[in-house]
Amino acid sequence: xxxxxxxxxxxxxxxxxxxxxxxxxxxxxxxxxxxxxxxxxxxxxxxxxxxxxxxxxxxxxxxxxxxxxxxxxxxxxxxxxxxxxxxxxxxxxxxxxxxxxxxxxxxxxxxxxxxxxxxxxxxxxxxxxxxxxxxxxxxxxxxxxxxxxxxxxxxxxxxxxxxxxxxxx
Numbered sequence: 001x002x003x004x005x006x007x008x009x010x011x012x013x014x015x016x017x018x019x020x021x022x023x024x025x026x027x028x029x030x031x032x033x034x035x036x037x038x039x040x041x042x043x044x045x046x047x048x049x050x051x052x053x054x055x056x057x058x059x060x061x062x063x064x065x066x067x068x069x070x071x072x073x074x075x076x077x078x079x080x081x082x083x084x085x086x087x088x089x090x091x092x093x094x095x096x097x098x099x100x101x102x103x104x105x106x107x108x109x110x111x112x113x114x115x116x117x118x119x120x121x122x123x124x125x126x127x128x129x130x131x132x133x134x135x136x137x138x139x140x141x142x143x144x145x146x147x148x149x150x151x152x153x154x155x156x157x158x159x160x161x162x163x164x165x166x167x168x169x
Contacts, residue, residue: 048072092158099162 047055049064049072076082111119141160142151150156 088154092154092161095158096161099158103162 043060046063047060049067049069050058051064051066051069051071054064111123145151145156145160148156150159
């Protein structure tokens with residue numbers, strides 16, 4: 001009986017040690033992945049406060065001498081016209097999300113609710129479109145956009161993002 005108890009205790013201890021090692025490796029991987037993901041953000045933030053001379057003479061992870069140097073932010077905001085860029089991005093996101101949700105929900109409702117000839121064909125075409133890599137469609141997409149005269153326009157970009165989210169996703 002005592003021999004049996006000793007083997008169960010040793011087995012429990014071994015399992016506990018194994019679980020502890022696995023738990024340590026999981027947390028280590030999470031901390032490492034967080035570090036890898038946050039390092040470029042921290043580096044960019046620290047560089048944003050450096051002057052041109054300081055940027056040229058130090059590495060990316062050296063803290064700036066003056067943390068109150070907001071000249072780079074002023075220059076980007078004023079000379080880069082960031083307000084216009086934010087408003088453009090905001091309008092594109094709003095239009096694309098509304099159009100995509102409306103079109104997608106209407107199509108999904110019809111395909112799911114009604115049985116009609118061609119229903120399975122349409123579903124299969126969508127399935128095939130998700131299997132095609134987006135990069136394979138770029139030349140064709142460019143030619144279509146060019147033929148409609150929608151190159152280099154916000155409206156063309158909105159239409160492209162609203163209508164091709166299955167292929168480009």
